[in-house]
Amino acid sequence: MKNVLKVFIAVCFLFSVTAMPAVAGNVVKLQKGEPVHLAYWFVTSGANTSLGMDTFRGVEIAIEDFGGKLKGHPIKLTGQDEMCGPEGGQAAASKIASDPTVIASIGSNCSSAAKPGVPILWKMGIPNVSPSNTAPFLTDPASGPDFDGYLRTCHNDKVQGAVAAEFAFTKLGLKKAATIHDGSVYAEQLQQVFADTFTKLGGTITSQEAVSPGDTDMRPVLTKIASGKPEFIYLPMFIAESGHVTRQCKEVAGLEKVALMSADGSFSPDFLKAAGKAVIGMYHSSPDFSALGDSYGKFLEKHKAKYGISPEAPFHAHAYDAAMLILNAIDKVAVVSGDTLEIDREALVKAMYATKGMKGLTGTITCDEHGDCADPKIAVYKTSEADLKAGLMPTVPFWKKY
Amino acid sequence: MFQKWKDRVTVTDIVMWMIGGTLLLLCLWGSVSTIRAGLYTKSHWIDFLIFGLAQGSIYALIATGYTMVYGVLKMINFAHGEVFMSGPFTGYFVATAMWRSDFLDNHPIMAIVAIFAVAMFVSTMVAFLVEKIAYRPLRGAPRLIPLITAIGASFFLQYLFKGLYGSGVNAYPDIEILNGFWMIFGIRVLKIQVIVIIAAIVLMLVLYNFIMLTRVGKAIRAVSEDKEAAALMGINVDAMISTTFIIGGMAAGAAGVLYALMFKQVHFFMGFLPGLKAFTAAVLGGIGNIPGAMLGGIFLGLIESVAPALFLDGLGIIAPYQLKDAIAFTMLVMVLIFRPTGILGERLASKKA
Amino acid sequence: MTKAQSLWNQGVKIGAIGGVSVLIISLIGMVESFGKRDIIAGVLPMGVAIALIISILAAYMAAKKTPISDKSIQFANAVVSGLVISGFLAAFVMIGRSFNIREMLVGASPVLYSILTGGVAGAGGIFLLLLTGLLCGAFAGILYMLRDLPRRLTVNALLTIFILGLLQELILPILKAWDVGMINYLAGLFYTLNGLTPVGAILSVVIFCILYLLWNANQGAIKSKYAALPKEARKKSQIAALIVLAVILIVLPQFLGLFLSEVITIVGLYVLLGLGLNIVVGYAGLLDLGYVAFFAIGSYVVALLTSPQIFAFGLNFWQALPIAVICGILAGVMLGIPVLKMRGDYLAIATLGFGEIIRILVLSDFLRPWLGGAQGIGSIPNPNLFGFQMVKPQHIYYLLLAGIILVIFISLRLKKSKIGRAWMAMREDEDVAQAMGINLVATKLLAFATGAGFSALSGAIFASKIGSVYPHSFNVFISINVVCIVIIGGIGSLPGIVVGAAVLMGLPELLREFAEYRMFVYGVALVIVMLLRPEGLLPEARHKMEFHDETEAGAKTVA
Structure with missing residues (x-):
């Protein structure tokens, strides 16, 4: 019995050293009729489903506009749920990475999911473009070679956080601000950019607090914030947590009159439901669509015809x-x-990074060497009572810098 | 004398006292420096207390369900958090329907009563069915088996309601009469919190008196003492266990609506965390003991609200409210180290548990 | 019981249960979303197949539970319950078409109605639905009255079709990977891009029936031949089987391809965790719901020591691995001390608390400079074996295999040692064990430490496999899953853990369509397995015996 075990271990060792195949080449060969396989990984469950569905519809319309075929091969789109968190991102990326037919992937929605997910995809040589990861880290040169196959078409939060800080300091003329984040990569980095810019402009940050995802009772933490007497609270979180904070802010002594501002992560009609009446007068920073051209108008028509609704995020x-x-x-x-x-996926990544002057819906798409391709126009919106009644986020910017 | 002392105190006891002592010192140090820093005024502290009390009374209501089931079946009813979720989640649709037809604004009291009725009915049915399908066939099986079916039932219910009602977050409509605040003894208190605290206390008193004074309550207590003896006395054990689940379900449904009125948002996963907390509260108070569950719930709510500001702020720990659950669980472990059967649990229970 | 009573009790009531079940799977969207995949291309969508299986099962139960041994009433019960099931659905379709219930029940879509009514609009569709129910009932009734062999043959043949159709996405890539003309031809004969071909379905039934009948005819002969072998020969054949198994395990990933290897590594991680928890729960009888804490500690130690982020110690995986395991063991002892005196559910909630405390501390902004906070720790290098980077899941597989074999070996030796017997004694009765001179403190701590060490090993491999660690990955559900694996597999049984992990963790990964419903199915499976087989899927012999004694005793006292 013991000998058998010894032999077994030896054989096992031998095999694992010698018989392992080398990492497969990065070329995908398609036979006739086999589809060009793209994978998406978006949030398709939970509080932020509207974000995932919004981006998914954008991708579907793009494939339709492209003609549904690429050099005679149909385009196939499959997807995973990244659940707006690192564990979901890990799982979704592992599943996409384990499918050798996937040529490139689109995703994720939440930066928390992208951070662990992108390296997993890139290990298998799958390039990835994200439509909504805004956290600065992802295209930061410090992020290392794990993110060499990563690009994004949305803005970098270095822009968004600065816009929010400038708005609060110069436009509203407020000098004392507090921030809250929920421990997600997105919220954490965005509030940090805000805090840094705000201090640089000459304001004071009274406190930087944090809650956990899933928390409901925000009143104690808001009371703690109230003790610093801020005039402005920046809460760039996702829908559920932002909703709780917005609602309960009005109920905490000392914060009834304070100005609230959130960011694009909660810029969705679902947020109006979550926050109720407290949303009136609240600010959001989000991409400016009023500045976009005709092609965007056509896109909206197609969207309405295909899904029966206007975009939700x-x-x-x-x-x-x-x-x-x-x-x-x-x-x-x-x-x-x-x-x-x-x-050849290697050549594909190079071609993607070399994209220059592509006429996109959001402006001219030109990728820099870190993977930032967007042409960011961030505006600030203010929600009014009429918006709440209509159940839609405002469409006309309240303030913009440019 | 010394010899006797040495025999009774083991090394592990000393280690535990050291751990407990260190934590106690840290808490004291933190409190003293927080108070000396003077960051919070008296009204802040009162706010913290009231917020904690409101949250705690909801925990207490859910915890009574856990504790009663534990009393009769000696099992952790993992699905109780989902019983709590099912009621208000269904109630949401009633509430929005009434809100659309303006019934909610015109007859708010009747509307709230209707929401309570629907939610409590659904929660009760869910609790009853879970017991009948997942627990009853396993009477007398080893203790871990019903634990697994309870976990299974919990997942099943979560994802059943996700499938039925969707995975998004739904928000209860605003009810005008519950908005705003009252001044009580010169202290500004939110209306909804006063209502939640009073409703929870009334419900718990009713529950407690029902268990202590009525015939059915007596029978339930008999079953939790000794099933065989109760059966010999002519008590229908199965019926009493079902009754326990029904009562627990009603309490959970009511707690769920109070929760939904206070926090507005309902979704399929809303029962998990409060369920876990309520279970912690039940253990904290001494599981199987109804006043203990109430005490544990309120204690837990207060800890969550007050402790991060009081203990951690003074120690210079940033973003202390991220750590509120860690403090709550540390308190639990501390209490269990020194009283292994909870605050009000009987010493005897260690044998049964 | 009269016939009318039986008709009500068995026919209608069981039919109602079946009806509610089918209604539930329709309403949560399973029928609709599985409708896109065909079992048999163009004939039978998967969603409908599942609904039919449940209906037939319910009708069959109705016939089986009938207490009257009258064939006609049994058949009638089956037909009635089939009709009741379809009646439920018909009522639902009619209500859904006339009122807007979609506001509340998101799954009640027009697509669902058209699937349920076979695409026929109006009253014709309802009639078709009722007719289908009637036929299901009649089929189940006939099935019940068949003799044993033909019945098993029919059921198993139908299941074969179902499983072949279900696992298409698994089987097809494996077949295609060979890329030989013959196999390509077979793949084309059996499968379309969506489901089995009708020819394939018929062929697979025929092949299955032949194989089944052959096995059935020769089964007895083979078994008796094996039993007649002398002892040495039997042992030899066992060793041969073991070697075959070993060879299969070693060459397995070469055939499996990327996706299946990924699934197997996930299962492997949970097997390691399960083996560790088995020591704590299975051997020593201590219910630990915070087991994920040690998994997290293993992961984080490897992450901190090998990742260039935060501290940049610059160790490699093999240097970090023993440190991670040692840290896990130390943590096991440290977390074990405070809970020494707690029992039963107090122990469960205290350990659960520990798991959460560890996760929250790692997540906090306060400890962020040292542990990375919510941002986690990334860029963890893959294990490097003599200059070879273990990147793919196939490579991690060998690492896990080696780990699992080591842990199984340790577990087996421990079980038969003095410590193992002390654990068992403690599991049976702590007080008696103490009276017999067992040092409870040392024995308990040893159990916690051993389990924690195994868990840390699993965590270390996890961290280097996935390349990054995040506090969110270490939530209480991992602990719960591992407890379920240990108990579903059969508490205390090592093969049971492998089976439990494969069934609970592997199977849902394989069925990609199930992604949205996997937790739903998981919950149902937990309840059903525990109700039908409380001793677990592959119970330990001793435990099974104990278990049955206990249930019988329990049954007596209740009665």
């Missing part, structure tokens, strides 16, 4: 651009040889 156009960026790049590098189509 601010990233449908970025998702459209992300899909277009990938499809254009594939089109550029795909080689037809006889019946088969060969796509």
Whole structure:
């Protein structure tokens, strides 16, 4: 019995050293009729479903506009739920990475999911474009080679956080601010950019608090904030937590009159439901769609015709651009040889990074060497009672810098 | 004398006292420096207390359900958090329907009563069915088996309601008469919190008196003491266990609506965390003991609200409210170290548990 | 019991239960979203197949539970319950078409109605629905009256079709990977891009029936031949089987491809966790719901020591691994001390608290400079074996296999040692064990430490496999899953843990369509397995015996 075990261990060792296949080449070969497989990983469950559905619809319309076919091969879109968190991101990315037919992926929605997910995809050589990850870290040179296959078509929060701080300091003329985040990469980094810019402008940050996702009773933490007597609270979190904070702010002594501002993560009609009447007079920073051209108007018509509703979150156009960026790049590098189509993913990444002057819905898409492709126009919106009644977020910017 | 003392105190006891002592010192140090820093005024502290009391009374209501089930079946009813969720989640649709037809604004009291009725009915049915399907066939099985079916039932219910009602977050409509605040003894208190605290206290008193004074309550207590003996006395054990689940379900449904009125948002996962907290509260108070569950719930609510500001602020720990659950669980472990059967639990219970 | 009573009790009531079940799976969207996938291309969508299976099962139960041994009443019960099931659905479709119930029940869509009524609009569709129910009932009734062999043959043949259709996305890539003309032809014969071909379905039934009949005819002969072998020969054949198993395990990932290897590594991680918890729960009888804490500690130690972020110690995986395991063991002892005196559910909630405390502390902004906070720790290098980077799941598989074999070996030796017997004694009765001279403190701490060490090992492999660690990955559900694996597998049984992990963690991964419903199915499975097989899927022999004694005793006292 013991000998058997010894032999077994030896054989096991031998095999694991010698018999392991080398990492497969990065070329995907498609036989005739086999689809060009793109994968998405968006939030498709939970409080932030509207964000995921919004981007998903943008991708679907982009594929339709592209013609549904790439050099005679149909385009196939499959997806995973990233659940707006790191564990969901890990799981979704592992599933996409374990499918050798996937050529490129679009996602994730939440930066918390992208941070662990993108390296998993890139290990398998799958390039990824995100329509809505705004956290600065992801395209920071310090993020290292794990993020070399990562691009995004949305703005970087270095822009958004600064816009919010400038708005609070110069436009509203407020000097004391507090921030809350929920421990997500997105909220954490965004409030930090805000706090840094706000201090640089000459304001004071009274406190930087944090809650946990899933918390409901925000009154104690708000009481703690109230003890610093801020004039402005920046709460760039997702829908559920932002909703609780917004609602309960009005109920805490000392915070009844304070100005509230959130960011694009909660810029959705679902937020109006979550926050109720407390939302009136609240500010949001979000991409400015009123500045976009005709192509966006056409997109809106298509959206309405196909899904029966207007877009529900601010990233449908970025998702459209992300899909277009990938499809254009594939089109550029795909080689037809006889019946088969060969796509080299290494060349694909290069082509994606080389995208210059692409006319997108959100403006001119030009990628820099870190993967930031957006042409960011961030405006500040103010929600009025009429918006609440209509159940839609405001469409006309309240303030913009440019 | 010394020899006797040495025999009774083991090394582990000393280690535990050291852990407890260190934590106590840290808490004291933190409190003293927080108070000396003078960041919070008296009204802040009162606010913290009231917020904690409101949250705690909801925990207490849910915890009574846990504790009663534990009393009769000696099992952790993991699905109780989902019983708590099912009621207000269904009640949401009633509330929005009434809100659309303006019934909610015109007859708010009747509307609230209707929401309570629907929610309590649904929660009660869910509790009853869970017992009948998942627990009853396993009477007499080893203790871990019903624990697993309870976990299974909990997942099943969560994802059943997710499938039925959708996975998004729904928000209860605003009810005008519950908004605003009252001045009580010169202290500004939110209306909804006063209502929640009073409703919870009334419900718990009714429950307690029902268990202590009525025939059915007596029978339930008999079953939780000794099933066989109760059966010999002519008590229908199965019926009493069902009754326990029904009462627990009603309490959970009521707690759920109070919760929904206070926090507005309902979704399929809303029962998990409060369920866990309420279970903690039940254990804290001494599981199987109804006043203990109430005490534990309120204690837990207060800890969550007050402790981060009081203990941690003074120690210079940033963003202390992220750590409120950690403090709550540390308190639990501390209490259990020195009283292994909870605050009000009998010493005897260690044998049964 | 009269016939009318039986008709009500068995026919209508069981039919109602079946009806509610089918209604639930329709309303939560399973029928609709599985309707896009076909079991048999163009003939039978998966969603409908599931609804049919439940209906037939319910009707069959109605016939089986009938206490009257009259064939006609049994058949009638089956037909009635089938009709009741379809009646429920018909009522639902009619209500849904005339009122707007979609506001509340998101799954009640027109697509669902059209699937349920076979695409026929109006009263014709309702009639078709009722007819289908009637036929299901009649089929179940006939099935019940068949003799044993033909019945098993029919059921198993239908299940074969179902499983082949269900696992298409698994089987097809494996077949295609060979890329040989013959196999490509077979793949084309059996499968379309969506479901089995009708020819494939018929062929697979025929092949299955032949194999089944052959096995059935020769089964007895083979078994008796094996029993007649002398002892040495039997042992030899066992060793041969073991070697075959070993070879299969070693070459497995070469055939499985990326996706299946990924699934197997997930299962492997949970097997390691389960083996560790088995020591604590299965051997020593201490219910630990905070087991994820040690998994987290293992992961974080490896992350901190190997990742260039935060401290940049610059160790490699193999240097960090023993440190991680040692840290896990130390943590096991440290967290074990405060809970020494607690029992039963007090222990469960205290350990659960520990798991949460560890997670919240790691998550907090306060400890962020040292542990990374919510941002976690990334860029953890893959294990490097003599210059070879273990990147793919196939490579991690070998690492896990080695770990699992080591842990199984340790578990088996421990079980038979003095410590193992002390654990068992403690599990049976702490007070008696103490009276027999067992040092409870040392024995308990040893159990916690051993389990924690195994868990930390699993965590270390997890961290290097996934490349990053986040506090959110270490929530209480991991602990709950592991407890379920240990108990569903059969408490205290090592093969049971492997089976439990494969069933609870592997199977849902395989069925990608189930993604949205996996927790739902998981919950149902937990309840059903525990109700039907409380001793677990592969129970330990001794435990099973104990268990049955206990249930019988319990049954007596209740009666």
